[in-house]
Amino acid sequence: MTWGTAAWTREVPTGTSLVLSVRQGNTATPDGTWTPFATLTDSGVTLGGSSRYLQYWDQLAMMVPGQTPVLQDVTITYSLGNL
16 A cells, blocks of 8 residues: 555543554564654545555543543555555
8 A cells, every 4th residue: 555644533621631652564563674653643634655564553541530532543655556
C-alpha cells in the first residue's frame, strides 16, 4: 500500500489530551524492521510511505476527574499502486 491521509474525529475536553501516532511495516507482527511511531499533528495529514501494514496508537490522558477524551473514528486512505 501507498499510504495517503489519516483523518479522525475526537472529543478532547479541558483537562484531557489525545495523541494519535502511526507506524508502518511489512511483517504481520511488528518487529525491528517497522518504522518508529510518528505523532500525527492534525486530522487530515498526509502519511506517505509504502508498506503492507499500518498500525495506529492513541494515547488518552485525563488530568481532571470525570473528564475523558474520546477517539470517535479514524480513517486511513491508501492506494494499491501497481498490481
